[in-house]
Amino acid sequence: MLVVYLSPGFPAEMPLFVRGLAAVGATVLGVGDQPAAALPADAREALHDYLQVSSFGDEAGAVEQIRRWLRGRTVDRVECMWERLMYLAATLRESFGVPGMSRAQTEIFRDKESMKQAVERAGLRVPRHARAHSMHDAWQAIERIGFPAIVKPIDGAGSQDTYRCNDRDEFQRALERTRHVDVISVEEFIEGEELTYDTVCAGGRILFENVAWYRPKPMILAQNPWISMENIVLRDMYADFPRPGVELGHGVLKALGFESGFTHMEWFRTASGEAVFGEIGGRPPGARLVHAMNYSCDIDLFTGWAEAVCYGRISQDVSKKYNASMIFKRAQGDGIVREHRGLHELMQRFGQHVATIELTPIGQPRRDWRKVVVGDGWIVVRHPDLGACLEIAQHFVQDLTVVAG
Numbered sequence: 001m002l003v004v005y006l007s008p009g010f011p012a013e014m015p016l017f018v019r020g021l022a023a024v025g026a027t028v029l030g031v032g033d034q035p036a037a038a039l040p041a042d043a044r045e046a047l048h049d050y051l052q053v054s055s056f057g058d059e060a061g062a063v064e065q066i067r068r069w070l071r072g073r074t075v076d077r078v079e080c081m082w083e084r085l086m087y088l089a090a091t092l093r094e095s096f097g098v099p100g101m102s103r104a105q106t107e108i109f110r111d112k113e114s115m116k117q118a119v120e121r122a123g124l125r126v127p128r129h130a131r132a133h134s135m136h137d138a139w140q141a142i143e144r145i146g147f148p149a150i151v152k153p154i155d156g157a158g159s160q161d162t163y164r165c166n167d168r169d170e171f172q173r174a175l176e177r178t179r180h181v182d183v184i185s186v187e188e189f190i191e192g193e194e195l196t197y198d199t200v201c202a203g204g205r206i207l208f209e210n211v212a213w214y215r216p217k218p219m220i221l222a223q224n225p226w227i228s229m230e231n232i233v234l235r236d237m238y239a240d241f242p243r244p245g246v247e248l249g250h251g252v253l254k255a256l257g258f259e260s261g262f263t264h265m266e267w268f269r270t271a272s273g274e275a276v277f278g279e280i281g282g283r284p285p286g287a288r289l290v291h292a293m294n295y296s297c298d299i300d301l302f303t304g305w306a307e308a309v310c311y312g313r314i315s316q317d318v319s320k321k322y323n324a325s326m327i328f329k330r331a332q333g334d335g336i337v338r339e340h341r342g343l344h345e346l347m348q349r350f351g352q353h354v355a356t357i358e359l360t361p362i363g364q365p366r367r368d369w370r371k372v373v374v375g376d377g378w379i380v381v382r383h384p385d386l387g388a389c390l391e392i393a394q395h396f397v398q399d400l401t402v403v404a405g
């Protein structure tokens, strides 16, 4: 099994997937734009060979360089989990005749308007939506969509340039603030809880599935730097609360004809229990959510994914044993971390439920959460009972402070 893996060293979790491929016996050839010496150790050790391309910006040039380098070798799969290189991966698949997402399929997973059209055609609930290339388009769209609405880039990430608008003035302001964005999406604002539906698939079958619940919603978090973010992997995905999203997710994967690999869908749950589609990526979720899934089942999905894409199965027991709540802390104050206030008491009381905890060590500078997703702390607590898990997590949100100054 020969796998070409794009960007084995970046973003942060890629080396773990590369290691997973090597662990299931694949021969992994890495292609990246960083020098081999700069690759994280996990990736370097797992790679059979590595090509540093001159630039990913020039797609045709990169394809040609890769083609020359691969001459004489038969590629079984091309894998890529970084949004930026998804089209390049599809082009390589098409030019080497390798199975997996084509360029046309990739567009559906990259373009928020195309994906909503495809989901809507299958009769599934999406927010009212439109693509806008100009102010004129946007004003036309809002007449039909109504308020409250949301304005965001058509291929955005991390809630950047994303605005809720309650009236015409706010809409005008949002359009001004997104002037630098080429194409925007205008959408009906969906009031509700925000959750994920994630899978690992092979041959169009779902081998692993997952629902996680964001608290607070990602957009609120991006605008309020002091809040600790919590993301809860739910043990019972078929309970009343998550089930509508699981059913929606099944419909979406079918409508999009997804075959193999990770998917990461976001959806809204309205107060009446309706699931509304948000977006979907043909890749794993970021921000350590794969780790949280691992803690909820006591498995290694980095290897599980690799086995799925190479051999069409996951042999680990993927049943969920815990609810796992993952919390990111942001330090209070500027400068050097001085204290982990409340930690000792919390560990005494709840230590047995803490699956992992990493805080910026005392004496080190606080981190910039805009650049480092975990900010100044990463904690996973878990419990078979959801109520107990939420309560323990709440203590780590409220009673633990990383104090800088």
Ligand SMILES: Nc1ncnc2c1ncn2[C@@H]1O[C@H](COP(=O)(O)OP(=O)(O)O)[C@@H](O)[C@H]1O
Binding pocket: 127, 150, 152, 155, 156, 157, 158, 159, 160, 162, 187, 188, 189, 190, 191, 194, 217, 218, 219, 220, 266, 278, 279
């Ligand atoms: N139609 C919508 N209704 C309510 N909130 C939305 C809507 N679209 C986006 N948001 C908010 O903005 C965030 C970012 O939007 P999203 O489409 O997920 O883009 P990305 O995660 O790629 O930045 C979402 O997580 C959600 O909190």
Ligand SMILES: [Mg+2]
Binding pocket: 158, 159, 266, 279
């Ligand atoms: Mg999103």
